[in-house]
Structures are given as C-alpha cells and as structure tokens.
Amino acid sequence: MALTYKTRRRLSLLILLLGMPAYIAAAWWVMSLFERPGIWLEFAIYIVLGILWVLPFKAVFKGVGQADPNAPPSER
Template identity: 70%
Template sequence: MALSYKTRRRLALLILVVGLPLYIAAAWWVTSLFERPSLLVELAIYVALGFIWALPFKFIFKGVGQADPDAPRDQD
C-alpha cells in the first residue's frame, strides 16, 4: 500500500521533530557507555549513526520537498 503525499509529509515531520531527537539521545547515551575515543573516531561514529538512521525512512522522505503531485493544476 502506497502512502499518499500528505501522509508522507506528516510522517516525515513527525520523524524529524520527535524521532530524530530521540535517536540522537539514544546514540549519545550508547556512546557514553564506552570510554571516549579520539575526536576523529567519535566524529566518524556520529556521522555513521547519522547516515544509518535515515535508511529505513528513505521512502518517506523521497519527494516530500516537491509540489503535491495529487493537487489540481491551474489551467491558464
């Protein structure tokens, strides 16, 4: 079942406003359990985690920034 454009926009907003801060807090907490690595290793960990969180939601974010394809077009 394909999601409508409006549903995908609402889900994307929910993920960005609620899910992303929760994911950041969880990633921060998990990395704090271990001894702090060097700055470059820590940066690489956070970049990798930042990339990984978006993979499951790729289909939701795809095309959300475009105009609504289901909206009626003006006939001038």
C-alpha cells in the first residue's frame, strides 16, 4: 500500500511530535534500570538508539522535504 505525499507528511509530523519524545523517554528509562556504564559506552548506546528509531520509518520520511510530486506545476 503506497502512501500519498500528504499522508506521509502528516504521519512524519505525528512521528516526530509524539513518537520521538516517547522513544527518548523509553530509552532514558531503560538506561536508568542498569548501573551507569562508562561515559563513552553510554554515548555509543545513545548514538545507536538514536539511529535505530528512524529505520522503520525510513519510507515515511523519504521525500517529505521535497515539493509534492503530484501537484500541478503552478503550485510547486
């Protein structure tokens, strides 16, 4: 099922405004359950977690910053 440009824009905004803060809070909470690792290991864990959250949403975010490809030329 292909998403339209408008749907992808709305879904990406929803993910960024609600999903990302929830993911940050969850990652922070999970990290607080364990004894604090060394600063470099903790930094590496947060970097990996920061990259992993976006991988499932790659198709949603792809091309959202571009002009609508289905819009008439006068609206681009």
